[in-house]
Amino acid sequence: MAAVVASSTDNSTEPLPIRRLQESLINRIAAGEIIHRPASALKELIENSLDAGGSSIRITVKDGGMKLLQIQDNGCGIRKADLHILAERFTTSKLSTFMDLSHIRTYGFRGEALASISHVAHLSVVTKTKSESCAWKACYSEGLLAAPKPGQTVEPKPTAGNDGTTITIEDLFYNTPIRLSALKSTSEEYSRILDVLTKYAIHNPKVAFVCKKAGSPSPDLSTPSTSEIPNTIRLLYGHTVAKELVSVTASSKNRDKSDEDESMETDELDDDPESWRCEAHITNANYQAKKMVLLLFINHRLVESSRMKRAFEAVYNGILAKGALPFIYLSLEIDPRSVDVNVHPTKREVHFLNEEAIIEKISDAFQKALTVQNHSRTFEYQTLLTGGIADPEHQISKKRKGKEREVSDDKEEESSNVSESDSKKKTLSQHKVRTSLKDRTLDSMFPIVNPAQVSKSSTHGHQKDFLSTLKSRDVKESECNLTSVVNLRQKTTKGKHRHLTEILEKHTFVGIVDLPRSLSLIQHSTNLYLVNHGSLAEELFYQLGIRQFGNFSRLKLEPSPPLRILIEVAVNAEDSTETSTLSKPQIVDRIFNIIMSRREMLAEYFSLCISDQGLVESLPLLLRDYTPNLNNLPSFLMRLGPQVDWTLEAECFDSFLRELAYFYTPGASVIPASTPVTDEERAHEKAERWQIQHVLFPAMRRYLAAPKSLLDRDVVQAASLPELYKVFERC
Template identity: 80%
Template sequence: MDNEGSPSAQPTTEPLPIRRLEESLINRIAAGEIIHRPASALKELVENSLDAGATSIRVTVKDGGMKLLQIQDNGCGIRKADLRILAERFTTSKLSTFSDLSHIRTYGFRGEALASISHVAHLSVMTKTRSDSCAWKASYTDGALAPTKPGQSVDPKPCAGNDGTTITIEDLFYNTPTRLSALRSSSEEYSRILDVLTKYAIHNPKVAFVCKKAGSPSPDLTTPSASETPNTIRLLYGHSIAKDLVTVAVSSQDPAEDEASMDMDEPEDDPEAWRAEAHITNANYQGKKMIFLLFINHRLVESSRMKRAFEAVYNGILPKGAFPFVYLSLEIDPRSVDVNVHPTKREVHFLDEEVIIEKISDAFTNALTLQNHSRTFEYQTLLTGGVASAEPELSKERKGKEREVEDDEEREPSSTLSSGGLKKKVLSQHKVRTSLKDRTLDSMFPVANPAQLSKSSSQGNKDDIPVGTLRSRDVKESECFLTSVLTLRQLLVKGKHRHLTEILEKHTFVGIVDLPRSLSLIQHSTNLYLVNHGSLAEEMFYQLGLRQFGDFSRLKLEPSPPLRTLVEIAVDAEDSTKNSNLSRPQIVDRIVNILMTRREMLAEYFSLRISDAGLVESLPLLLRDYTPDLNNLPSFLMRLGPQVDWTSETECFDTFFRELAYFYRPGATVVPYSSSVLDDEKAQEKAERWQIQHVLFPAMRRYLSAPKSLLDRDVVQVASLPDLYKVFERC
């Protein structure tokens, strides 16, 4: 039995014959070395565009570059006579002799990129030089010209086009299914394409880059031409990096000669001459991972040795887990660099690598040291949904160093009992203020609520609350069988944001920051939040309206003002009525008619009582301890006409309660109808502050089921005690 093919067979003593590989197999192997994924094909073609002197490069992508990858530039173009051998291997305009490698200053030089692409994709090229009268289009398969359509000749076809070259790659890896299946999702491949373009855009700020998905109306990456490197970094990486950038220039010259050396167009005629320019972040920036862009002689390369050296520079500056942004452009005499060590030119070798790295690292250290003498610390996270995360995790102890508790009064609240009965110390940055007796910002302005000082002798129904009295009672949910109201209540439960509601339930009021803008500070755990108390109160009053539907207490108005007079005041003050087709009397008549014809429903469901004579006798009272600003009553009544949807039951209740909540909202726009509402404006402001702190925020703790929509702009985390300790412990 012949066992030659089995693994256990004895090795043959006869040598196997050496055969010449087929040309198609050779080209497939070479293509696999050059083109790994769509991003690597893009890198090769972008480098060709830059070599052609392009000032504008547009990239169009479909399915992550696997279906379509198109690169259009306005460079010098390709001559028609060269299109015949354009996609053949080892055809290039960059080299003629081997000695040219020692002086190479272009990106490409081997002539393998287009050839490799043509063996694993459908490649077409449209190009026009400035001297051509028209553009020429050609298609390629396996390195040779191919007909654009079956039955046509393979010769380039004339067509309309702009100066420059457009290269289109379709169905990448269509004939290598193993390589195609090894690729990631189209979104991940597209992100790799954006990463490549971002890096080249940073290094080439004078070139305009655009990248978009096929069919998308707007690009995902765009940079202007004739820009500067810091501006491009700000545009592509954001303000958080750009504001903390430090520019470093270093060369092989003495430090005193560095500045003069950087002004030269080319390094001196010295194989050991070099110069570098870098943009690095200072100690204020702390990234989650290191961003390292390295260009050597304008070629995007990688260097693990450089990366480790620069990480070591920042180890003594940034806390553990924080990383910098580093962009470095290094120019070395071409005679000292070997660029021909990697098929994709990802790596290069150069002389005196250790010396150069050490000198650049020292320059980074000196620049960061000088920057730290005058550095500033900024802390504000204007992040949407910044409160939606879970409780902050305890930070790791910094190499055994803990801050000691110096005050005996602080020792008790900063300790907890461990399972063994011993007190376990809580670090200072994790102490939580829990006492409501602690002093707040508003405690420096002591005042009783002036609205509660006046006593009313009016007698009425037991549910009638004359303006000026203060009574406390839990707000209970009324019994209701209307499907529309039950649906609206279910929507509130469904839209509840659990963590935000917990923050409001357990918060500690710190103080009012800006009363006209309705901004206040609250604390929860070790985090500080800036909230729009007006928006929070408006949402709470809407929910209280639904909660008490059909069972409202009444806010009795004595004397009762006439409805028509109030609506007339509001309509006269409303600028939008000037552009209406109706006259102001007609608008007033229409609103009054709407409310008068529905006054029985308003009284039954909402306790908004309007007499037969058109007098507004009472309003719904949403919160016993809180009196809305009656200066806004004319506007409220006017808005009930056009803003409430009276045609549908569910929409009617929803829009009515929205308008009622807006009327109750503190700090809402006031429509003036009296020259003096309060004699003392300061007393009015103090009364409003008192109600916000002592009535609204306690009520929000009890009744507000916070929806996620409040995270969009009304609740913002502005400080976190553990994160502040990370910043200031380096001072």
């Protein structure tokens, strides 16, 4: 019996009629359960490529996957005869009867991935099987074949292509603007894509994975096809994790082993439906992290299990310090008859028999392996923080020790008279740090002046002004009792990575390597680091925004530009607005009304002052002596409409400050410069280089609480002086 609800505005007791939903609405609702963001779409496509037997998978991404998400594999391909139903719901080659679910061994089985994608994006497929002489290209919309261009037929077209399948997704969520506005920034969506790809690359070391941004010459992730799991972990998570790994195996036969060569093939499982086997690589007590990394695969399917996570945390509670967490990779293989894979729309969870007993046995295996491997902890340290390392006594060679034992008493008495200064250990050259704040250079004795603020006739006056502002450059934290702002400040403090923050606090600026790609070199101790100063600056300005909330200085705009015209400039330059259901004037009106209705709040909290006539009078000044690129002002104001969550207080403040930080970030120009380089452009580039070196990096030393996420791709150790000496010694 169906339950019905009477209208609250109608006094009658008549129930509302039950209506059948439109097919298009049903499909979009179903698509929303499967495709949450670009990373979830990629997960479905990767699983299809692995099911097709692909040994090489290449991913190309643009704008975090929202503009373009393409995956290419060299698998078995798709038959031309199947292309007409490829994107329809519940069409699959992996399942025919309900009983097939009891022994399913493939990733996909419901046939909903491509159908869901076709309802929320523009989908095209190029595929070729080994038996066919050419590849076939088909486009899909709303689950059906669609014409590539107006006036063309919907039938698949012959085209050039290699064996395998290439799936292209464009303009994801173009017809669901609410879902699109709920997504994070393109950089965060791209990091989610890399996270999904990293996990599958580790579990499938025999498959070559490549991921790159569209237009980028080099990939951001690349793994070979002849690797092993520990080697792939070392490649993707670094040597720090890989060197502390312990290999553990366990099974239903009461065999707990730590042999890395133990075979884990699925076909070796017993006929007993309750049989199981697992392989794991876990870190020992020498590795400690603030966040637990758990890569869990059950029957090769990437899943999550809060129960397993709590059990493994309990194992490490008695080994690691409070708050420290491990890295765990676990592959669990169970008889398919004991696993229910159809319990979650995105297959993120599975249910299986004897779950508690299996988790307990795996936890015992972890405990035993950690006990054997870690009788005592070892710690790495350096004796002098400044870089000098004294030779410890145990490094003296055996031959030298033997000679010292043969020295006579007279010789010992003579050596005892040696002065204390001569007996000191000599610091090796490779451990000397060649930087000192006490060393004065000729340039440092003259005031440094921003080239953008200097004219030939008033250099001396500007030097005085600059020296006077140096004393007032401190950014003081404002007094704010709003719970949302207090929580944002606490979140920034808790997310601080101690070692990275120390590197930035004590670094020496070396130089800008590539201004368009936002790459610079800095030195800390005996190490040289390549950093993305754009990403560091974006995080710095976000934290400065939180720090000065409600008490910003103002950057006055004279003459004040009209808000509507600025938004029109950005909307006309934005290609993605062409696919919107709204016309460009309607988009401009909507954004303009959103900002104007909240201009009092913007002025009070952020010093973004807009007059009653719609003139932008001032902007928030986040850092003295730093002027943002005002060419990006139209884009910044346009993004305030769809990218800021105006409904909730905390999300509103957080998203606004993120957009403000992105506006302040150097190198994030939206309006392209003209091809010929003019004197004005050269002066602008010179001023930008000056701001990066003399304003941004000194501000990072003082105010940036660097989060761990910057270590993923934005801070890379380029060279180490001790390691270079080892190379030279071999030559």
